[in-house]
Amino acid sequence: MGTITNRYLNDVWWPNTATHGLVISNSEVHVWRINISQNLKYLEQFEALLTPEETLRAGRYKQQKDTFRFIVSRGVQRIILGQYLDTPPARLQFVLGDNKKPHLVGIDGNKVHYNLSHSGDWIVLAIALLPVGADVEFVDPIFPFQDILEDNFSRAEADYVGTSPERFFTLWTRKEAILKATGQGLGDHLKITPALDGEHILESSLIGTNKNWLLHGFNIAPGYIGTVVCEDTGQQLNFFDVDLA
16 A cells, blocks of 8 residues: 655745756656647747647647647657657657656666646656656536446545535646556546545555556646656756747
């Protein structure tokens, strides 16, 4: 059995950070936020880094905003991860593992772990030297979350959420982030994944390991809530706003 500890960070500073010379230590988790609209000016630069398969995938989206989001997301991933790995961005090869958890092939698995999430106009990329998960959601005030509380939340969680969209999405991002980190996927795990503040005991059958996990929730931007989780070895979260200038 392991534990999961949920916390919320009220004050997060996102300094503009150049994407070169990046180094991460065992005691850190790096959290990057990327604004899609503000990075459309680099679209040609990002497109030049894509593989032929990625270019085809970008062209399959029916809506232009989804095409742009994919190009920005994959381009920034390549640039940032390439710096951490000291590898040219265009040489990185992305594949999906179990439960569609992404990873890099041909890269020493001890170098970095990463996870990405997007919602609306924002992308969040979390990087660590241990398994990591991330989720971001737009706090949609008209989303009918009451309809899914019973199937996906415990009674105590549903009582806590009440009629608050902010509370719903705070707990939802926690559930998604931990399941992405452990590679368990969603399915029937959502309801039994504890998302309230504090420390909770977890059955190893839920997360596939006996490890301890630490989750931090925070505001990405006005109207957006995110959560990042990593194996708990006392890491500090460092936040960065992408600066490609």
